Amino acid sequence: KAGVTQTPRYLIKTRGQQVTLSCSPISGHRSVSWYQQTPGQGLQFLFEYFSETQRNKGNFPGRFSGRQFSNSRSEMNVSTLELGDSALYLCASSWPRTGLKETQYFGPGTRLLVL
């Protein structure tokens, strides 16, 4: 079974631009979560989508948004990019049950560099 895929793998943007990242979960998984990884802040939870609905949200500004499609694929968008948004963005998917006990499987990440 194919793993979680994320596109693009690398991205360079300039301040003020916006960016959209894509995540395709493991087949059959309906929960998709996004995390930001930076050297200073570590791994931080952005948001989670389940059945096209945002189920949980981390402490990030409104510039960070996401959505999930009926096929469980998810996108996250960052508007008005800032230098501090440079990070590795990780997507994770898990089985469709309550989710509490289910393992999240991570994709390879999208490395975003904001200049």
Next chain:
Amino acid sequence: AQSVAQPEDQVNVAEGNPLTVKCTYSVSGNPYLFWYVQYPNRGLQFLLKYITGDNLVKGSYGFEAEFNKSQTSFHLKKPSALVSDSALYFCAVRDDEAAGNKLTFGGGTRVLVKP
């Protein structure tokens, strides 16, 4: 609120020696605990998890972890380390009283196994 602490930024061990990576947690309810490993320029790979049951959990690549409720710890162990185990290790927790699928990660421990 849920939190995780990994007290060691780096652990150095000689190949063939036992490896231990420490993790302590704090949750309101019952903890669901996970260990992940990250190799350079890669996403997170799942190693093992504790949900309930036996306090000793066995996972991938010869790793195991011991859940200790009284000490709120979930240390990762491997009896005989390999050079290929050199990587960044993350402990994560999910509180069963928290909504959704949010994982809270520790700051990570870099493991260096020397030949």
